[in-house]
Amino acid sequence: xxxxxxxxxxxxxxxxxxxxxxxxxxxxxxxxxxxxxxxxxxxxxxxxxxxxxxxxxxxxxxxxxxxxxxxxxxxxxxxxxxxxxxxxxxxxxxxxxx
Amino acid sequence: xxxxxxxxxxxxxxxxxxxxxxxxxxxxxxxxxxxxxxxxxxxxxxxxxxxxxxxxxxxxxxxxxxxxxxxxxxxxxxxxxxxxxxxxxxxxxxxxxxxxxxxxxxxxxxxxxxxxxxxxxxxxxxxxxxxxxxxxxxxxxxxxxxxxxxxxxxxxxxxxxxxxxxxxxxxxxxxxxxxxxxxxxxxxxxxxxxxxxxxxxxxxxxxxxxxxxxxxxxxxxxxxxxxxxxxxxxxxxxxxxxxxxxxxxxxxxxxxxxxxxxxxxxxxxxxxxxxxxxxxxxxxxxxxxxxxxxxxxxxxxxxxxxxxxxxxxxxxxxxxxxxxxxxxxxxxxxxxxxxxxxxxxxxxxxxxxxxxxxxxxxxxxxxxxxxxxxxxxxxxxxxxxxxxxxxxxxxxxxxxxxxxxxxxxxxxxxxxxxxxxxxxxxxxxxxxxxxxxxxxxxxxxxxxxxxxxxxxxxxxxxxxxx
Numbered sequence: 001x002x003x004x005x006x007x008x009x010x011x012x013x014x015x016x017x018x019x020x021x022x023x024x025x026x027x028x029x030x031x032x033x034x035x036x037x038x039x040x041x042x043x044x045x046x047x048x049x050x051x052x053x054x055x056x057x058x059x060x061x062x063x064x065x066x067x068x069x070x071x072x073x074x075x076x077x078x079x080x081x082x083x084x085x086x087x088x089x090x091x092x093x094x095x096x097x098x
Numbered sequence: 099x100x101x102x103x104x105x106x107x108x109x110x111x112x113x114x115x116x117x118x119x120x121x122x123x124x125x126x127x128x129x130x131x132x133x134x135x136x137x138x139x140x141x142x143x144x145x146x147x148x149x150x151x152x153x154x155x156x157x158x159x160x161x162x163x164x165x166x167x168x169x170x171x172x173x174x175x176x177x178x179x180x181x182x183x184x185x186x187x188x189x190x191x192x193x194x195x196x197x198x199x200x201x202x203x204x205x206x207x208x209x210x211x212x213x214x215x216x217x218x219x220x221x222x223x224x225x226x227x228x229x230x231x232x233x234x235x236x237x238x239x240x241x242x243x244x245x246x247x248x249x250x251x252x253x254x255x256x257x258x259x260x261x262x263x264x265x266x267x268x269x270x271x272x273x274x275x276x277x278x279x280x281x282x283x284x285x286x287x288x289x290x291x292x293x294x295x296x297x298x299x300x301x302x303x304x305x306x307x308x309x310x311x312x313x314x315x316x317x318x319x320x321x322x323x324x325x326x327x328x329x330x331x332x333x334x335x336x337x338x339x340x341x342x343x344x345x346x347x348x349x350x351x352x353x354x355x356x357x358x359x360x361x362x363x364x365x366x367x368x369x370x371x372x373x374x375x376x377x378x379x380x381x382x383x384x385x386x387x388x389x390x391x392x393x394x395x396x397x398x399x400x401x402x403x404x405x406x407x408x409x410x411x412x413x414x415x416x417x418x419x420x421x422x423x424x425x426x427x428x429x430x431x432x433x434x435x436x437x438x439x440x441x442x443x444x445x446x447x448x449x450x451x452x453x454x455x456x457x458x459x460x461x462x463x464x465x466x467x468x469x470x471x472x473x474x475x476x477x478x479x480x481x482x483x484x485x486x487x488x489x490x491x492x493x494x495x496x497x498x499x500x501x502x503x504x505x506x507x508x509x510x511x512x513x514x515x516x517x518x519x520x521x522x523x524x525x526x527x528x529x530x531x532x533x534x535x536x537x538x539x540x541x542x543x544x545x546x547x548x549x550x551x552x553x554x555x556x557x558x559x560x561x562x563x564x
Contacts, residue, residue, distance in 0.1 A: 027128060
């Protein structure tokens with residue numbers, strides 16, 4: 001158990017560093033899509049909700065898990081759709097020949 | 099089918115692939131050329147993770163999962179199809195949903211496990227639900243303000259910070275007590291309700307112009323609460339995704355606070371609406387020079403290099419498409435037209451770029467502040483549309499100015515500055531802009547959309563038959 005926690009802390013530390021390095025390189029042009037994309041990715045929390053709603057260990061857990069799936073799924077679906085919509089609008093003047 | 103030996107291992111491998119794809123997704127977002135590939139990577143990673151989870155051994159029933167997935171999709175699709183001007187409130191709303199999910203899962207986990215919760219898990223769980231609930235109501239408030247369902251102006255009162263920090267302090271005290279005594283289960287609801295109240299109080303003093311910072315900060319909180327949830331569930335994938343989201347929100351918050359010239363502690367404690375500016379005193383009517391669309395057209399047509407500086411006022415006037423026509427007309431005449439985008443020129447980070455890209459302006463013409471400022475002395479015309487404080491030279495020179503030190507676009511260094519503005523009224527901070535009284539400044543009074551439209555008409559009228 002203790003070892004697991006330490007591993008988790010390592011994972012967090014490394015992921016935070018990777019996050020800083022990768023996101024620093026994201027062009028300011030794309031900061032809005034960046035936020036909507038990270039938002040969609042963050043909705044990976046849905047995996048915890050799915051297990052709660054599926055294991056049905058208590059009525060409370062099932063109900064809360066189900067509502068949580070709805071909230072997270074709407075973020076996943078909406079987040080990916082709008083990010084892609086925004087990115088499709090970004091065209092370079094070299095490729096843009098109307 | 100779920101009892102195959104090694105199915106756990108397969109799920110874990112899928113999670114690892116998903117985590118790698120999430121990192122790649124953000125990496126590919128570094129340039130518009132590869133960005134859409136990034137979205138695809140994110141989608142594939144998400145699909146793998148969700149499908150893998152469905153094979154989790156403990157799942158006994160799929161009915162509610164299926165219903166919830168369908169319902170979430172039904173809600174998500176319209177949220178993905180909102181207008182580009184509404185993206186900030188959509189983003190705030192999605193922070194609220196994300197935080198709601200995390201808080202609900204945290205609550206369920208607590209009541210499943212308590213009182214047998216280890217101290218480490220209990221502290222992670224406390225962090226998860228405190229951050230989750232304050233982000234939930236805070237984001238709803240932010241969305242309400244952005245959608246103008248709530249008053250945009252900041253509401254402040256004496257001792258506000260003390261009250262707010264008091265609420266946060268009580269929530270943290272309960273968290274500490276619960277960590278030490280997880281059997282005191284009756285305290286748990288308070289650890290949710292108090293941060294819920296704090297979330298509302300936190301946003302009350304924040305005005306519309308500070309929204310880019312607030313949204314970024316809430317983004318960071320949402321990410322951190324998800325990472326905390328990862329610790330509780332021992333899910334490395336969740337820790338990775340939460341850390342990435344938290345880092346992203348953090349970087350954007352720092353960017354925005356720099357661009358707004360607010361100290362970082364100011365941001366961390368959410369004390370945004372602090373600088374209550376007393377409306378610029380002693381406003382004597384100083385002379386300004388104004389110009390008609392015809393005169394403005396003549397100057398633009400004679401220019402070699404034009405920088406357009408858009409602010410949110412341009413989006414409010416729905417002038418993006420007229421601006422795009424102006425860009426086309428000038429480019430056709432061989433004028434080099436670029437756009438100078440201030441980091442806070444919108445309602446969220448990068449918002450202005452999206453609005454201009456939507457109007458079909460090529461992204462390589464959208465330059466950030468530093469790129470534009472270097473070239474400003476060689477620029478013939480700087481055309482300011484719906485921006486005010488981000489062009490105020492007082493931020494560079496006047497130490498008594500409330501916005502002193504804020505990085506600005508140095509439009510005053512261009513040979514000619516033209517400012518499209520409805521009237522001489524000051525901007526959100528209530529600060530007079532000395533730019534308007536400079537010798538090289540021409541005020542173009544009128545509605546942005548109409549004025550730009552008139553210039554475009556003039557330009558195409560003069561261009562002769564071709």
